[in-house]
Amino acid sequence: MGYKTIIEDDIDVLVVGAGLGGTGAAFEARYWGKDKKIVIAEKANIDRSGAVAQGLYAINCYMGTRWGENNPEDHVRYARMDLMGMVREDLAFDMARHVDSAVHQFEDWGLPLMKNPETGAYLREGRWQIMIHGESYKPIVAEAAKKSADKVFNRICVTHLLMDDAKENRVAGAVGFNVRTGNYHVFKSKTVICGAGGASNIFKPRSVGEGAGRVWYAPWSSGSAYGLMIDAGAKMTQMENRIVLARFKDGYGPVGAYFLHLKTYTQNCLGEEYESKWFPALTEMVGKEYLDTEGQHLSHKPIPTCLRNHAFISEVNAGRGPIHMVTMEAFQDPHLEEIGWHNFLGMTVGQAVLWAATDVDPKYENPELTTSEPYVMGSHATGCGAWCSGPEDVSPDEYFWGYNRMTSVEGLFGAGDAVGGTPHAFSSGSFTEGRLAAKAACQYIDDGKAKGIRVSEQQIENRKKEIYKPMETYTVGRNEIVGGSVNPNYINPRQGLDRLQKMMDEYCGGFGVNYMTNEKLLQIGLKKMKIFEEDLEKVAAEDIHELLRAWELKHRFRTSESVFQHTLFRKETRWPGYYYRGDAMKLDDENWHVLTVSHRDRKTGEYTMEKAPCYHLVGENEE
Amino acid sequence: MPTFVYMTRCDGCGQCVDICPSDIMHIDKTLRRAYNIEPNMCWECYSCVKACPHQAIDVRGYADFAPLGHSVRVLRDEEKGTIAWRIKFRNGKKDMELLAPITTKPWGEFIPQLADEPVPSKEMRDSHLLYNEPKYIRLDEGGLHTLESNGLTLKAGVYY
Secondary structure, three states: OOEEEEEEEEEEEEOOOOOHHHHHHHHHHHHHHOOOOEEOOOOOHHHHHHOOOOOOEOOOOOOOOOOOOHHHHHHHHHHHHHOOEEEEEHHHHHHHHHHHHHHHHHHHHHHOEOEEEOHHHHEEEOOOEEEEEOOHHHHHHHHHHHHHOOOOEEEEEEEEEEOOOOOEEEEEEEEEOOOOOOOEEEEEEEEEOOOOOOOOOOOOOOOOOHHHHHOOOOOOOHHHHHHHHHHHEEEEEOOOOOOEEEOOOOOOOOOOHHHHHHOOOEOOOOOOOEEHHHHHHHHHHHOOOOOOOHHHHHHOOOOOOHHHHHHHHHHHHHOOOOEEEEOOOOOHHHHHHHHHHHHHHHHHHHHHHHHOOOOOOOOOOOOOOEEEOOOOOOOOOOOEEOOOOOOOOOOOOHOOOOOEOOOOOOOOEEOHHHOOOOOOOOHHHHHHHHHHHHHHHHHHHOOOOOOOOOOOOHHHHHHHHHHHHHHHHHHHOOOOOOOOOOOOOOHHHHHHHHHHHHHHHOOOOHHHHHHOHHHHHHHHHHHHHHHHHHHOEEEEEOOHHHHHHHHHHHHHHHHHHHHHHHHHOOOOOOOOOEEEEEEOOOOOHHHHHHEEEEEOOOOOEEEEEEEEEEEEEEOOOOO | EEEEEEOOOOOOOOOOHHHOOOOOEEEOOOOOEEEEEHHHHHHOOOOOHHHHOOOOEEEEEEEOOOOOOOOOEEEOOOOOOOOEEEEOOOOOOOOEEEEEOOOOOOOOOOOOOHHHOOOOOHHHHOOOOOOOOOOOHEEEEEEEOOOHHHHHHHHEEOOO
């Protein structure tokens, strides 16, 4: 093959994937590592990459301690409540105590944050959310990362992490290929901060055909953070905790600002409030510790996201759909109407396109909502990701092994969606996690932990062969047939993706089965996944672009396999409305008030599952 | 389809190819102009539309649910620091123009070069503080929150 091998050597901090987590990491690393070599490898172009490529209209994680609004522990309690207790509270507290310093710097850099004209404080959308004109959120933070990094490699699809051949379970860099030139890139590095993002498109999407790209999370979020880290042997946590979103139908436009700022609300097709009637039965399922409707009314605690989904799904199944968002009242105010539209243009333009195409004017018509297909990620109302160390001054022994945000693989750190157990970090929290990981990575190097790393020529050569294999498979197999996409010896990446999505949907609790699964279904699914893994060895790529899709598919596969394993392990229904274990329909705190942790053996591919204790900040009463 | 490219406006400059997060804007080798090679991997994120110097790229809503005859156009201007939108409904009853700021400062000038900052002290390194902290956490004299400072402990098991 004619592709060159390009080696970037002596890197200290390699950032793999520069979304909000990765840009935060690259930016901060320069402060703690003045003379260190900091390199970014990004699949797209860091000016518009990651989940925030399109922009955001809100920063959903801001404490406002400066204005006396919240303390970090308040946010931890909120995230815990929303995730039915399952949060790494040490990591959540650590993120929350730093996150405001990121937001204040964003303002310095030029990000337009809206202000409350009376108090001068940032304009609140909700208790944790502030409103921004964030069309250029990503290009702005990318500038910060570019100023700090020695080199930025755009358009590098990182396929594997490199492992140290001198010491077991220590990272040594990463490899991948340039999606433009096709060249093979080797990054030898003392540490790696993985910010390669969560996963869309692993469950069959509701949209079909051309619309398959209209997913809630970006279609380029290929679960690469999980694929890379699991393949490197990193332990994962809470991978069963996929998220389902109640959003505007088809366009998946955000509802946060509508609920919180515009004060719109939902009703069924008869114009009735429907949520509360499902709560008594739901309280039976989850226990009143998690849904005490009377107490909740008094304490003004929000209803957990998954439980609101449950009411939505149940009402639709009862034949009283669609669920509408009542916009017709709020939109009579021209100022609120403008905010409603700006909200979409700032972060989900496709929803504005859809309403323009279908003549839905929310001033005169209440738009439909739907529940999405599930997504696997770790920074919204869900906490999938790697099992990472917390900070020394907060974490209990089980959660601490030397360096903040370091995974169970030495020298491999996580940021953003990559870190497990840290829901509700959102953009600002992900950026903050990147900063924390960068400081810890520099400390790791300064402590001499990265000495003596050796990467054999053989490892580099083996990976190269593996990376380009889909192109070889295509070249050989293509000549056997006249034409078209049907071949007895290979599948293309799209065919593989369709198959993966169908398996995830039908066996792992997708929208097509009303988010329902059980042990039998999961075991059948895992069997099919095993065979699919064999077929993935025969995935074919016609060109470099398809090679990118082939590797994204492999990362999505590994992510999905982990979701299957975790879902099988947790024998309870912890998050009704995200998914249901039909054979264990109740929340079971006696056996499952724990975090699930998995480890995939790099050599055998076998999974080992364990329960890790769930620690909580005590002191329930808010000040 | 998400995005498509007007034949007469595109000059094949490749700005859209450079920016597309999904790697789906490619140059047609015969026509030497850009086009969307994989519409079902398009998020309608408008990154290419905004980057095009000739407004040659537009969006037609996804065919599986969006009827024809609508328009959402945009002009993004880093110099002025604004983004201007125009939304036209299929039935012609709504035609909206919306303007929003994209930055409050001259582009990139107020982002610090951390290599030029003073070297952090050992005390700072040994602390849990990040760059610009503790000042930027609360913009007062307060320090970093700890479990101790906030009167908290972590305990295993249920919290209720």
